[in-house]
Amino acid sequence: MTEMIKLFVNGEEVEVESGKNLIDALEKVGIEIPHFCYHPALGADGNCRMCLVGIEDGRPPVVPACKTLAKEGMKVLLDADNIKKIQHDVMELEFINHPTDCPICDQAGECKLQDYYMKYEGTESRMWVPQVTKRKMQDFGGGVIHDQERCVACGRCVRFLRQITRTGELGLVNRGDDCRVEFFPGRPINNRYGLNVVDLCPVGALTSADFRFKQRAWFLKRAESICHGCSKGCNIMVDHNKEKYEDDIIYRLRPRQNEQVNGWFMCDEGRMTYKLENDNRLEECTLAGAVRPLADIFADAERRIERATKVLFLVSPSASLEQLAAVQALAEKTGATVSAFSDGYIVKDDGDDFLIKDDKAANRAGVDLLGIAKSRTHFDNMAKEADVFINFGNDLSRSLSEEQIGRLFSDTWVLNGATHPGQLGAVMEKKVGSSIALRSWSEYHGVVVNCDGIAQKFVGGVMKNVERPDIVEMAAGLGSPATGTAAAWALVQKKIPALAEFGGFLELPAEGVKLTDNEAGK
Amino acid sequence: MTNLDIIMVIVRVSISAFVPLCFLAVCVTMERRVAGFIQDRSGPNRAGICGIRAGGLVQNLADGLKLAFKEDIISEHVEHKFLYVLAPIISMAAAIISFALVPFADTLVLDGKSYVMQGIPWDTGILWFLAITGFSVYGIILAGWSSTNKYSLLGALRSASQVISYEIPMGLAVISLLIVYGSINLSDIARFQGQTWLGFIPMWGILLQPLAAVIFIVAAFAECNRTPFDLAEGESELVAGFHLEYSAMKFAVFFMGEYVAMFASSAVIVTLFFGGYNIPFFDTDFLIRNIKPVAFVLLVILPVFMFYFAKWIRRNNRSQYLRENDPRKAEATIYIRCFWILIAIIEVFLLAILAFAQPDTAAAHLLVALMQICTFLIKVTLMLFVYVWVRWTIPRFRYDQLQMLGWQKLLPLALLNIFVTGAIVVALG
Amino acid sequence: MAAKVKQLPSRGGTPAEKVYLIEIFKGMAITLKHFLRNLWDNSNLYVRHYPEVQPDIPARWRGRHRLLTHPDGTPKCVACFMCQTNCPADCIMIKAGTRIDGVTEKMPVSFTIDLAECIYCGYCVEACPEDAIRMDTGIYAFTSSNREEMKIGMTEMLSLKGGFPEEEYQKGLEGE
Numbered sequence A: 001m002t003e004m005i006k007l008f009v010n011g012e013e014v015e016v017e018s019g020k021n022l023i024d025a026l027e028k029v030g031i032e033i034p035h036f037c038y039h040p041a042l043g044a045d046g047n048c049r050m051c052l053v054g055i056e057d058g059r060p061p062v063v064p065a066c067k068t069l070a071k072e073g074m075k076v077l078l079d080a081d082n083i084k085k086i087q088h089d090v091m092e093l094e095f096i097n098h099p100t101d102c103p104i105c106d107q108a109g110e111c112k113l114q115d116y117y118m119k120y121e122g123t124e125s126r127m128w129v130p131q132v133t134k135r136k137m138q139d140f141g142g143g144v145i146h147d148q149e150r151c152v153a154c155g156r157c158v159r160f161l162r163q164i165t166r167t168g169e170l171g172l173v174n175r176g177d178d179c180r181v182e183f184f185p186g187r188p189i190n191n192r193y194g195l196n197v198v199d200l201c202p203v204g205a206l207t208s209a210d211f212r213f214k215q216r217a218w219f220l221k222r223a224e225s226i227c228h229g230c231s232k233g234c235n236i237m238v239d240h241n242k243e244k245y246e247d248d249i250i251y252r253l254r255p256r257q258n259e260q261v262n263g264w265f266m267c268d269e270g271r272m273t274y275k276l277e278n279d280n281r282l283e284e285c286t287l288a289g290a291v292r293p294l295a296d297i298f299a300d301a302e303r304r305i306e307r308a309t310k311v312l313f314l315v316s317p318s319a320s321l322e323q324l325a326a327v328q329a330l331a332e333k334t335g336a337t338v339s340a341f342s343d344g345y346i347v348k349d350d351g352d353d354f355l356i357k358d359d360k361a362a363n364r365a366g367v368d369l370l371g372i373a374k375s376r377t378h379f380d381n382m383a384k385e386a387d388v389f390i391n392f393g394n395d396l397s398r399s400l401s402e403e404q405i406g407r408l409f410s411d412t413w414v415l416n417g418a419t420h421p422g423q424l425g426a427v428m429e430k431k432v433g434s435s436i437a438l439r440s441w442s443e444y445h446g447v448v449v450n451c452d453g454i455a456q457k458f459v460g461g462v463m464k465n466v467e468r469p470d471i472v473e474m475a476a477g478l479g480s481p482a483t484g485t486a487a488a489w490a491l492v493q494k495k496i497p498a499l500a501e502f503g504g505f506l507e508l509p510a511e512g513v514k515l516t517d518n519e520a521g522k
Numbered sequence B: 001m002t003n004l005d006i007i008m009v010i011v012r013v014s015i016s017a018f019v020p021l022c023f024l025a026v027c028v029t030m031e032r033r034v035a036g037f038i039q040d041r042s043g044p045n046r047a048g049i050c051g052i053r054a055g056g057l058v059q060n061l062a063d064g065l066k067l068a069f070k071e072d073i074i075s076e077h078v079e080h081k082f083l084y085v086l087a088p089i090i091s092m093a094a095a096i097i098s099f100a101l102v103p104f105a106d107t108l109v110l111d112g113k114s115y116v117m118q119g120i121p122w123d124t125g126i127l128w129f130l131a132i133t134g135f136s137v138y139g140i141i142l143a144g145w146s147s148t149n150k151y152s153l154l155g156a157l158r159s160a161s162q163v164i165s166y167e168i169p170m171g172l173a174v175i176s177l178l179i180v181y182g183s184i185n186l187s188d189i190a191r192f193q194g195q196t197w198l199g200f201i202p203m204w205g206i207l208l209q210p211l212a213a214v215i216f217i218v219a220a221f222a223e224c225n226r227t228p229f230d231l232a233e234g235e236s237e238l239v240a241g242f243h244l245e246y247s248a249m250k251f252a253v254f255f256m257g258e259y260v261a262m263f264a265s266s267a268v269i270v271t272l273f274f275g276g277y278n279i280p281f282f283d284t285d286f287l288i289r290n291i292k293p294v295a296f297v298l299l300v301i302l303p304v305f306m307f308y309f310a311k312w313i314r315r316n317n318r319s320q321y322l323r324e325n326d327p328r329k330a331e332a333t334i335y336i337r338c339f340w341i342l343i344a345i346i347e348v349f350l351l352a353i354l355a356f357a358q359p360d361t362a363a364a365h366l367l368v369a370l371m372q373i374c375t376f377l378i379k380v381t382l383m384l385f386v387y388v389w390v391r392w393t394i395p396r397f398r399y400d401q402l403q404m405l406g407w408q409k410l411l412p413l414a415l416l417n418i419f420v421t422g423a424i425v426v427a428l429g
Numbered sequence C: 001m002a003a004k005v006k007q008l009p010s011r012g013g014t015p016a017e018k019v020y021l022i023e024i025f026k027g028m029a030i031t032l033k034h035f036l037r038n039l040w041d042n043s044n045l046y047v048r049h050y051p052e053v054q055p056d057i058p059a060r061w062r063g064r065h066r067l068l069t070h071p072d073g074t075p076k077c078v079a080c081f082m083c084q085t086n087c088p089a090d091c092i093m094i095k096a097g098t099r100i101d102g103v104t105e106k107m108p109v110s111f112t113i114d115l116a117e118c119i120y121c122g123y124c125v126e127a128c129p130e131d132a133i134r135m136d137t138g139i140y141a142f143t144s145s146n147r148e149e150m151k152i153g154m155t156e157m158l159s160l161k162g163g164f165p166e167e168e169y170q171k172g173l174e175g176e
C-alpha cells in the first residue's frame, strides 16, 4: 500500500498517494489539472505551462503541477483568478496560429485543445494579423501523418522516440512561431512502435494514415480488450462501430494503460491485427460441402464422435481459459484426446526486450495451466490413430505445410471450427466433413494468461451481422457439460485455484491477476 | 299464388334488401362531402372516369375496388379464425334484415288484392327491429374477442355495455309510443301518422311524443355506434377498437354494416316519428282519388325544379382557378343533359297517366306507391344527413359520461314519459 | 415577445346549458350554416387547388437538400460528419476520404440522404460549419414507388440549384 498524504485543493482537504506529482496525484481523486506536455510514461518536460497551479503561501507562488511533488499540507489553488487567467492565456497563445481544422481533423472529439478550449477559454480570437502557415499532411513514415500547423510543440512525440524506442527519429526545430517537429532528412519514423506517437499527441498534429478519415471519434464504441497478437497480452481498447446497414467492424486498436503488462503502449503490428478481425472471415457453416444450419452439423458430428474409436481435438493456444476448459470437459466426456499443438505460432527471434514476444499465441500459459499437451510427437501420434479430428480454431497452417496436414488426416473425418479460411490449408479445407465459422476474440469475452503469468479479462464488444458460435458454444453443441461461459469459468476456477476467489470473470481486477509459478504448474 | 303475387314478393324483398345497399354509396358520399362542406373544404372531388366524377361517387368506387383487391390478412395470432371471419358477416346481415319490416309505401291494392309494402309481411314490427339491432352487437363482440388484441377487446367491451345501457331507454321510449299508436305494426303506425289534426297539422310521432323522439334518436345513435357515441372504435385511445385487426374486404363489410345499420335506424326513426312514407297533408286515399291533378302538378313542378338544379350544377361544377377550356364545365353540361333526359322520360310517363288513367285504377295505385317510396327515401336521406351532421358537430363522449347519460338521464326520462303518456291516454279515454 | 392571453369565461354551468340539447342545437346551427353556404356556392371553400395551384414557398422553407460547391465547382463539404451526428432521424450516410481536388484534405466519397427517413428538421443545415448543405431548393414534393429511390446521392445533391436568390436566403437566416 502506498503511503497517503493530506493536502488542500481550493481549501478542501483531499487524501492522495505520496511520491507523485500533482497532476497524477490529483487525477487519482478525480481532480483534473489541464496539461499538454506531461505524460506519465514520458515524465515532466515543463514546456507547455498549461499545468501552472497556485500554491498558497508557497515560494514561488505559481508552479508547474507536472514538476511539483505532492507534499503533506500543500495548499493548491486551482480556481484562483490568476490561475484561471494563466490557463486562459496559455490557451490563447496555443490558438494564435492554430488552424482550427476541427471539421477535417481526426482528433476532434478526443482533442485536448478542443476540450480545454471549451473548459478554460471559450473566447473569440483577437488575432488580426495573418496566421503563420506551415506544412500540412506531411508523411512522417511508419504510417504517421503530421500536420505542423496543429502541433502545440509539447515534444511528447520527440521524447517517446528518444526515451522509449531510443530511435530518435524526430526533433523539434526552430523557435517561436516557426517551431515545429521534423524528422531528420531521409530518416523517417522507422520502428515497430512508431504509431504510439499518434496516441501520445494531445492534438491532431499526428494522425494515423491507416485510421485517417475512416470514422469520427465520437461514433466509435469502445470495448476493453487484450491484444491477441502475441503472448504479451497488451491491454487495448477496441474501437468499433456498426454503421447503418453495414456490419460491425473495428476501426482501430489503441493501447490501454496497464503498468503490469504494457504500460501505455503497444506495437504497430498488434494495432494492425484488427484487419484480420474485419476481413476475409469464414461466414458459413457447411456439412459435406453444403451450407447447413448449425444444429444439423452438431447432431452429425456428435453421432460421429460416438461411433469413432479415437477422437482428437485440437485447440487454439489463443483460445480463452473458458474455451479451453469447455473443450477439455468435452474430451473427458467423450474420451477424446486434446492437443494444443502450435509450434508454428512461435516466430524465432522476432521478439524484443520491450513488448513484442516470439510467441504469437495469446494464451499459451493458460494451455499449460490447464495441462493440455502441445508437443509435436503427441499430436502426430494421436493424429495417426484418430478417425475423427475436430479443430477448435487452431491455425494449423502456421505449424504444418499443406501436404503434412493432408498426410496426417488422409482418412480421418474432419470438423474444422475456424475463424478464417485456410487454417487447415486450402486443400484440406475442401475435403473436410464439416466446417463451423467461429467467433473471433473481438466478439467474445474471456480470460487469457500472458507470458508473464498474468491472467487478464477481456470484453468482446463487436457484434457481427452473421451469428457465429464461439468455441464454448461449439463445444457445448457437441455435448460438452460446460453449456455456457459461466459453466466453463467454474471449471477453470476448479483447475486454477488462484482464480477461485473471483465470482465471475468480470470481477478480475483491471490490471490482471499475477499467478505465481506454483499455480502456473511449473 | 298468382304470377302477380310472385312478382310482388320479389319486388318487395329486393327493395328492402337492395335499397339499403344502394344507399351505401349515398351515405359514404354524403359523409365525406358534408364533412368537407361543414369544415369549409371540399371532400373527395378528384377521382373520375374520363373526367366524370359524379360529385364524388367515383371515389367510392375506387375505394371499393381498393378494398376488394387488397390482401385479406388474417393475423397469425388470431386463434378462432372461424369466429373472426363470422363477426363482420353477423354485423352486416343483422343490419340488412333489421330493415325488413319497415314499410316503404302504403298497402298496395292491385286486382283487388292488397300487398303490404315491406320486405317481410309480418306483424312483429318494431319488436323485430329492437331484436335484430340488439343481435348485431354480437358481431362487434365476436370481432373484438376473436382478434386477440387488447384494443379490440376493450372496444368490444365498451360496445357491449353501451348497447345494454341504451337499449333500455330505447325500448321504454317505444313503449310510450305504442300507448299512443295502439299497435306494434309499423304499417299501422305509419298509417296512423297519415291523419291530420285540425286539418293541417300532420299527426307525426315527433309532435305526439317529442320526449320519446329525443330519447329514441339519441339511443339510436348509440346503437349504431355513431359519433358522439363511437367509443367502440375511439381511434384516439383504442386505435380502431373492435375492427383494428380487420383489413381489406372484412373491414369493408364492417364498414358497410355500419352504414346499412344507419340506414335501417333512419328508416325506423322516420317511420316512428316523421310520418313514414306519408306525403304530408295528403293521405293515400286522397291521392288515389285525385290522381289526375296530382300528375299534373308533378308535370309542372319537375321541369321547374330541374331548371334551378341545372343552374346550381353550372355554378358549382367548375374549376375554381384559372384554367383554359375548363373540362368541368363540359362535365356539367353532360350531367345536365342526363338529368333532362331523365326528366323527359318521367314527363312522358306522367302525360300518359294524365291522358289515360282513371282514379282508383292499378296505374293510380302504382304511381302513388312510387311517390310514397320516393317520399320515404327522401325522408330517410334527410335523417341520414342528420346522422352525418351530428357526427361533424359534436365531439365524442367520455365513457363515463356516456353511461351517465344513458342511466341517469335517458332512463328516468323514458319512465316518466310512459307514466305521463299513460295518464293522458287514460284521461282522454 | 409576451404571449397574448385571452380569458374565456367557463361555460356549462347554467341549467339551460346543462340540458345539453340546446347547446347541441346551437352548435349544429353553426355547422349547418357552413354546410349550406358551401353547398350553395363552393367557391368559398378554404382550399388550395393543389396540384394545379402551387403554393408559394418562402425562402426559409425546408425542402429537399442540396450540396453546395465552391465557385470552381468543387464540393464545399469536407465530410466533417456534423450533419450526420446531429441528424435526429439518422438518415445521413457519409463516407469520407482523402481529398483529391486540392481544396483541403478531406472530402466525402459518398454522401447519401434517405429522404424517406428524413424529417426535414433542418438540423443538418444548422450544424454544417462550411455552409455546404442547404435545404433551399424549393422542392417540397418527392415521391417514389420504392425505398431505394428515396435515397439521394452526392452527384444528385451537388447538381441541384438553390430555388431562391442568395439575398433572400440570407434574409431568411437573419429571422432565426
Ligand code: SF4
Pocket: A098, A099, A100, A101, A102, A103, A105, A106, A107, A108, A109, A111, A112, A113, A114, A150, A203, A204, A205
Ligand atoms: S488539433 Fe484539436 S483543435 Fe486542432 S484542429 Fe484538430 S481537433 Fe481541432
Ligand code: SF4
Pocket: A150, A151, A152, A153, A154, A155, A156, A157, A158, A181, A200, A201, A202, A203, A205, A206
Ligand atoms: S506533434 Fe503532437 S506530440 Fe509532437 S510535439 Fe506536436 S503536439 Fe506534441
Ligand code: SF4
Pocket: C083, C086, C087, C088, C089, C090, C091, C092, C113, C117, C118, C119, C120, C121, C122, C123, C124, C125
Ligand atoms: S433535415 Fe433533419 S432529419 Fe433530414 S437529414 Fe437534415 S438533420 Fe437529418
Ligand code: SF4
Pocket: A103, C076, C077, C078, C079, C080, C081, C082, C083, C084, C094, C124, C127, C128, C129, C130, C131, C132, C133
Ligand atoms: S456538416 Fe457540412 S461539411 Fe460537414 S459533412 Fe455535413 S455537409 Fe459536409
Ligand code: FES
Pocket: A034, A035, A036, A037, A038, A044, A045, A046, A047, A048, A049, A050, A051, A052, A064, A065, A066, A067
Ligand atoms: S504539463 Fe506541465 S508544463 Fe506541460
